[in-house]
Amino acid sequence: MTMDERLDLTALEPDEAQRELLVAAIMQRAGRELERRAAEDVSPIAILSDWMRPALAAAAVVAALAVSVLTQQELTAHVEPGSGLTDALAVPAPVNEWLISDRSPTVADLLIAMDGEAH
Amino acid sequence: MRPVDVGGETDARLVRRAREGDRDAYERLVRRYLKTAYAVALAELGDQRDAEDAVQDSFITALERLDDCRDPAAFAGWLRRIVRNRARSVRRRERVRETESLASAISASSKRDPGGDLERSEIRRQLETALRTLTEVQRRVVLMHDLEGYRHREIAVELDIPEGTVRSHLFFARRALRTQLGDAGHRGHDDG
Numbered sequence: 001m002t003m004d005e006r007l008d009l010t011a012l013e014p015d016e017a018q019r020e021l022l023v024a025a026i027m028q029r030a031g032r033e034l035e036r037r038a039a040e041d042v043s044p045i046a047i048l049s050d051w052m053r054p055a056l057a058a059a060a061v062v063a064a065l066a067v068s069v070l071t072q073q074e075l076t077a078h079v080e081p082g083s084g085l086t087d088a089l090a091v092p093a094p095v096n097e098w099l100i101s102d103r104s105p106t107v108a109d110l111l112i113a114m115d116g117e118a119h
Numbered sequence: 120m121r122p123v124d125v126g127g128e129t130d131a132r133l134v135r136r137a138r139e140g141d142r143d144a145y146e147r148l149v150r151r152y153l154k155t156a157y158a159v160a161l162a163e164l165g166d167q168r169d170a171e172d173a174v175q176d177s178f179i180t181a182l183e184r185l186d187d188c189r190d191p192a193a194f195a196g197w198l199r200r201i202v203r204n205r206a207r208s209v210r211r212r213e214r215v216r217e218t219e220s221l222a223s224a225i226s227a228s229s230k231r232d233p234g235g236d237l238e239r240s241e242i243r244r245q246l247e248t249a250l251r252t253l254t255e256v257q258r259r260v261v262l263m264h265d266l267e268g269y270r271h272r273e274i275a276v277e278l279d280i281p282e283g284t285v286r287s288h289l290f291f292a293r294r295a296l297r298t299q300l301g302d303a304g305h306r307g308h309d310d311g
Binding site: 005006007008009010011012013014015018019022023025026027029030031033034035036037038039040 | 293
């Protein structure tokens with residue numbers, strides 16, 4: 001005999017009766033967890049919660065992208081002098097000029113302005 | 120880890136079914152890896168009863184943490200780590216066995232062939248005693264090779280040691296066991 005021969009260690013293995021007892025013991029203890037999983041699997045809340053995590057992750061990515069794009073646009077946007085609130089309120093151009101130059105309109109200015117509006 | 124049954128559903132599919140609470144799927148995983156899980160536990164603990172406890176606990180832990188098994192196809196390796204950790208924990212604590220001994224349950228039902236069972240029990244007792252004289256790595260190598268059927272290269276990968284070292288551990292483990300056991304009744308077949 002040489003040391004290349006395998007040792008017969010099969011006596012160390014559980015025999016069939018032992019295996020069955022072990023399997024039965026394990027499955028008995030596993031019962032509650034398996035039932036919990038089975039119940040969880042069919043509940044609508046569980047189904048929704050399965051979707052919630054990826055949906056939240058996707059929403060977070062979209063939000064991050066949106067903030068990034070908006071920030072970038074704000075930084076690069078060309079700001080026209082006199083634009084903004086007066087444009088939004090549809091203030092006529094001559095009035096806008098008076099506001100910017102901080103002077104009171106003359107009668108002539110008012111006539112020109114009214115004439116421009118009429119056309 | 121060597122699966123016992125062949126040609127059945129893949130581990131990945133069984134794991135996915137078990138995650139959904141499929142009892143049959145988990146039982147098939149238990150049966151598939153019971154023998155090797157037991158060998159891993161025995162290599163760590165050197166005692167049949169402690170190994171049985173560790174195997175039971177490990178399969179329950181594995182089920183409870185099944186969602187943490189990121190790669191269901193690699194269930195075997197994942198389970199092996201759980202068994203090993205569990206066995207080491209048992210060994211550290213040296214806890215007193217409180218649950219009913221499986222061995223007493225077996226002996227109660229051994230009337231079908233008392234002689235055969237007693238003989239087997241005696242051989243097992245001798246083997247366990249002999250195994251305890253080995254170093255931990257020798258015990259793991261000889262059990263993986265001669266009981267689980269791993270090849271030298273596979274053991275080297277699993278234990279992260281050179282293949283030559285595996286052969287050396289196997290040689291010395293076998294020699295020590297043969298010396299302890301006196302050869303009779305433990306001769307196997309030549310390595311292939």
